[in-house]
Amino acid sequence: MSKSFYSSIKREIEDIRNEGLYKEERYISSPQKTNISLSDGSNVLNFCANDYLGLANNSEIKKAASEALETDGFGMASVRFICGTNDLHQQLETKLSTFLGYEDCILYVAAFDANGGLFEPLFHAEDAIISDALNHASIIDGIRLSKAMRFRYAHSDMTELEDCLKKADDQGARHKVIVSDGVFSMDGSYAKLDEIVPLAKKYDALIMIDDCHATGFVGKNGRGTAEHFGLEGEVDILTGTLGKALGGASGGFTCAKSDVIKLLKQRSRPYLFSNALPPSIVAASLKALEIIEVDTERRARIATNASYFRSQIKNLGYTVIGDDHPITPVMVGDAKIAQQMSKLLLAKGLYAIGFFFPVVPKGQARLRLQITSEHKQDELDKAVTIFEEVGKELGVI
Numbered sequence: 001m002s003k004s005f006y007s008s009i010k011r012e013i014e015d016i017r018n019e020g021l022y023k024e025e026r027y028i029s030s031p032q033k034t035n036i037s038l039s040d041g042s043n044v045l046n047f048c049a050n051d052y053l054g055l056a057n058n059s060e061i062k063k064a065a066s067e068a069l070e071t072d073g074f075g076m077a078s079v080r081f082i083c084g085t086n087d088l089h090q091q092l093e094t095k096l097s098t099f100l101g102y103e104d105c106i107l108y109v110a111a112f113d114a115n116g117g118l119f120e121p122l123f124h125a126e127d128a129i130i131s132d133a134l135n136h137a138s139i140i141d142g143i144r145l146s147k148a149m150r151f152r153y154a155h156s157d158m159t160e161l162e163d164c165l166k167k168a169d170d171q172g173a174r175h176k177v178i179v180s181d182g183v184f185s186m187d188g189s190y191a192k193l194d195e196i197v198p199l200a201k202k203y204d205a206l207i208m209i210d211d212c213h214a215t216g217f218v219g220k221n222g223r224g225t226a227e228h229f230g231l232e233g234e235v236d237i238l239t240g241t242l243g244k245a246l247g248g249a250s251g252g253f254t255c256a257k258s259d260v261i262k263l264l265k266q267r268s269r270p271y272l273f274s275n276a277l278p279p280s281i282v283a284a285s286l287k288a289l290e291i292i293e294v295d296t297e298r299r300a301r302i303a304t305n306a307s308y309f310r311s312q313i314k315n316l317g318y319t320v321i322g323d324d325h326p327i328t329p330v331m332v333g334d335a336k337i338a339q340q341m342s343k344l345l346l347a348k349g350l351y352a353i354g355f356f357f358p359v360v361p362k363g364q365a366r367l368r369l370q371i372t373s374e375h376k377q378d379e380l381d382k383a384v385t386i387f388e389e390v391g392k393e394l395g396v397i
């Protein structure tokens with residue numbers, strides 16, 4: 001036991017607290033929905049789940065999960081290539097690739113793993129990975145594991161992206177890939193795919209998009225960012241999650257051409273060295289996709305709710321960033337104010353969490369509100385009223 005190790009850990013925790021950056025967990029004692037119970041017995045409006053289509057507590061999905069629990073058991077107790085591949089895994093991979101318009105798909109236990117295990121097998125020292133500065137942590141980590149040349153462009157700065165493409169060519173890059181979140185989770189904004197696609201064509205680069213905050217509800221049919229821009233078929237590699245709109249349990253995937261998926265199944269380390277997704281989650285995700293394919297009303301409701309809420313919060317005088325996406329980031333700047341605001345909101349019955357460093361840059365703290373298709377008009381209005389009261393109390397508006 002090294003005493004100095006433990007005392008330096010303690011100091012680091014104190015530093016985090018002193019900077020107002022310490023995150024506390026809150027305990028929920030009901031299923032995920034727009035109105036949740038907390039462990040202290042209170043009932044609050046929930047404005048921060050990724051449950052975009054309200055499927056986290058859907059009865060058909062729960063039924064599919066419990067049926068699979070009976071027919072296929074609790075766990076696979078194996079990685080996929082040993083004895084962990086159930087016929088449900090194969091069905092979900094086919095369903096996801098068909099729905100999203102790709103040749104094939106590979107499942108992971110999380111999108112974090114899909115991104116973490118993507119770059120190292122596909123891109124080597126003579127290749128170039130060109131990445132948006134605000135990409136998700138799992139993309140950043142995945143790129144770190146690859147030996148490829150790395151280039152980073154300022155968030156959505158297409159001039160810098162083009163410079164990176166030129167530099168990669170100057171350095172003799174064999175293959176180039178442009179890597180971006182489809183929707184930036186802290187900002188509620190879309191990647192400029194309409195500008196990225198022509199640049200990729202001009203410089204003969206591939207495009208990889210992480211659509212965790214888009215799959216299932218962005219685009220007319222819920223196929224994500226490419227569909228939103230009318231650019232289906234232009235994204236070479238797509239990663240996504242089962243842990244947000246598609247039921248909210250867990251799981252991730254990569255869709256691409258079949259040879260790419262074949263190679264990932266040979267070489268991608270989170271796939272080779274980590275347990276298979278449990279059958280109940282796989283069966284439930286199949287059901288979630290079935291619901292999403294036929295139920296266009298959820299998508300219509302989330303769009304209406306999101307733009308209504310965004311405009312109401314803006315009207316109060318708050319700075320709201322991003323595009324017309326259900327992620328509604330309300331900027332407050334200072335982490336301590338974000339924490340304080342979150343506490344006051346909760347006391348009035350609104351659960352909304354402050355986001356600050358390291359999940360967003362220092363000095364850009366915000367409250368990230370997320371709208372779902374299931375928020376009712378009175379719940380949206382109540383949240384707006386609470387936001388007005390708390391904002392005035394704190395002098396933010």
Ligand SMILES: *Cc1c(COP(=O)(O)O)cnc(C)c1O
Pocket residue numbers: 109110111112113115136138181185210212213240241242243250251252
């Ligand atoms: C949530 C998220 C992930 C991680 O997804 P998990 O399935 O929870 O691991 C990856 N990328 C982005 C952009 C995300 O928002």
